[in-house]
Amino acid sequence: MAIINDHYLKLAAGYLFPEISRRVSVFTEANPAIAKEIIRCGIGDVTEPLPAAVIAAMHTAVDELANRATFRGYGPATGYDFVREAIVQGDFRARGIAIAPDEIFVSDGSKPDASAFMEIMATGTPAQGGNRTVVCDPVYPVYVDNNVMQGNTGPAIAGGGYEGLIYLPGTPANGFVPEPPTEPVDMVYLCYPNNPTGAMITRPQLARWVEWALANDALICYDAAYEAYVRDPSLPRSIYEIPGADRCAVEFRSFSKSGGFTGVRAGYTVVPKAVEGRTHSGERVSLHRLWMRRWATCSNGISWPVQCAIAALYTPAGRAQVASLIDFYMENARILREACAAEGLQVWGGEHAPYVWVACPAGMGSWDAFDALLSKARLVVTPGAGFGRHGEGFFRISAFNSRENVIEAGKRLQALR
Ligand SMILES: *Cc1c(COP(=O)(O)O)cnc(C)c1O
Numbered sequence: 001m002a003i004i005n006d007h008y009l010k011l012a013a014g015y016l017f018p019e020i021s022r023r024v025s026v027f028t029e030a031n032p033a034i035a036k037e038i039i040r041c042g043i044g045d046v047t048e049p050l051p052a053a054v055i056a057a058m059h060t061a062v063d064e065l066a067n068r069a070t071f072r073g074y075g076p077a078t079g080y081d082f083v084r085e086a087i088v089q090g091d092f093r094a095r096g097i098a099i100a101p102d103e104i105f106v107s108d109g110s111k112p113d114a115s116a117f118m119e120i121m122a123t124g125t126p127a128q129g130g131n132r133t134v135v136c137d138p139v140y141p142v143y144v145d146n147n148v149m150q151g152n153t154g155p156a157i158a159g160g161g162y163e164g165l166i167y168l169p170g171t172p173a174n175g176f177v178p179e180p181p182t183e184p185v186d187m188v189y190l191c192y193p194n195n196p197t198g199a200m201i202t203r204p205q206l207a208r209w210v211e212w213a214l215a216n217d218a219l220i221c222y223d224a225a226y227e228a229y230v231r232d233p234s235l236p237r238s239i240y241e242i243p244g245a246d247r248c249a250v251e252f253r254s255f256s257k258s259g260g261f262t263g264v265r266a267g268y269t270v271v272p273k274a275v276e277g278r279t280h281s282g283e284r285v286s287l288h289r290l291w292m293r294r295w296a297t298c299s300n301g302i303s304w305p306v307q308c309a310i311a312a313l314y315t316p317a318g319r320a321q322v323a324s325l326i327d328f329y330m331e332n333a334r335i336l337r338e339a340c341a342a343e344g345l346q347v348w349g350g351e352h353a354p355y356v357w358v359a360c361p362a363g364m365g366s367w368d369a370f371d372a373l374l375s376k377a378r379l380v381v382t383p384g385a386g387f388g389r390h391g392e393g394f395f396r397i398s399a400f401n402s403r404e405n406v407i408e409a410g411k412r413l414q415a416l417r
Pocket residue numbers: 044108109110111112140191195223225253254255256257262266267
């Protein structure tokens with residue numbers, strides 16, 4: 001009989017969002033008459049249609065595939081040159097950052113990339129020779145679950161977390177931006193603007209992480225999926241704005257939350273040639289070399305229409321249309337922040353991120369707040385406990401919604417009184 005990867009069986013109680021869906025289904029089955037009044041501010045999925053420049057580029061690309069003279073088959077596995085050039089120009093060179101087009105790996109999104117990246121890293125717990133890995137808590141569950149699936153952790157711990165991972169608490173006291181650890185570590189995941197807390201890291205704080213990584217020979221996996229939401233130009237939109245980061249960091253980028261590509265599927269990973277890992281025997285190896293090899297073997301790249309859609313995001317029209325999408329969601333975030341504050345709730349985030357992070361009223365747990373908002377106000381939020389032990393006592397509200405729903409959601413927070 002075929003043998004499975006039994007690390008999957010360690011995954012605690014399933015992924016957060018299936019549990020939310022389950023509770024919403026239980027509620028709607030019990031209350032079918034009011035099911036359509038539910039406002040979903042839970043999952044972080046965009047709601048507005050694609051920018052016009054993207055639609056036009058995709059239509060043209062499909063027509064090209066319909067014609068023998070312009071038809072395209074397999075392209076380069078890591079993306080067409082014009083796409084990688086547009087990315088480098090728009091996201092890096094224009095900001096004074098020296099990233100080369102061949103350090104860009106175009107993909108179907110950063111969730112798959114963060115997962116695939118595990119393939120080029122050692123597996124096993126630290127005691128078995130695997131990486132000592134740090135995550136923030138609360139955390140985007142994908143990083144943790146990927147490590148569990150690869151066998152890099154021990155079993156789940158009651159109350160949240162896994163043995164073998166190092167958790168750095170994000171709290172109101174540190175503004176949800178933990179300082180680097182003092183113990184020896186090999187790999188760390190950072191995500192700013194942050195999902196779920198909406199917190200943003202300052203340039204000096206990120207510089208401390210980069211200095212720490214260089215001094216400790218650690219690798220930073222930097223998730224910048226929400227960089228388009230950074231409003232203040234003094235805040236870093238890429239880790240490569242920090243000198244030396246091109247020797248210690250890889251960066252995951254996504255078009256999901258900027259161009260509204262959650263359904264189109266596209267992102268990219270930056271792996272600078274100078275970033276190294278080591279073999280178990282201590283020999284230093286370029287991660288770029290391994291990642292390149294992984295792409296050559298495991299992928300044939302993403303579709304032609306989607307690559308044309310990416311390039312369209314970097315045209316002047318595409319940029320202006322993306323900027324207005326972001327403005328729309330950020331106005332939603334502002335409305336939600338103010339609604340929370342008006343209710344006397346303590347609130348963070350929503351200033352450089354499409355998420356608002358709210359403290360539950362005193363004595364209320366985050367699943368209690370979830371259940372109260374669902375049953376009394378037909379409002380779905382995300383309980384903070386689903387993002388880790390230190391998410392307990394908070395909930396996340398997503399600004400990805402229609403204006404009408406956001407205004408109504410703000411009013412429904414009264415149910416927590
Ligand atoms: C939405 C999101 C992503 C994007 O994932 P895609 O696979 O590109 O859609 C990545 N990281 C975080 C933290 C996210 O919230």
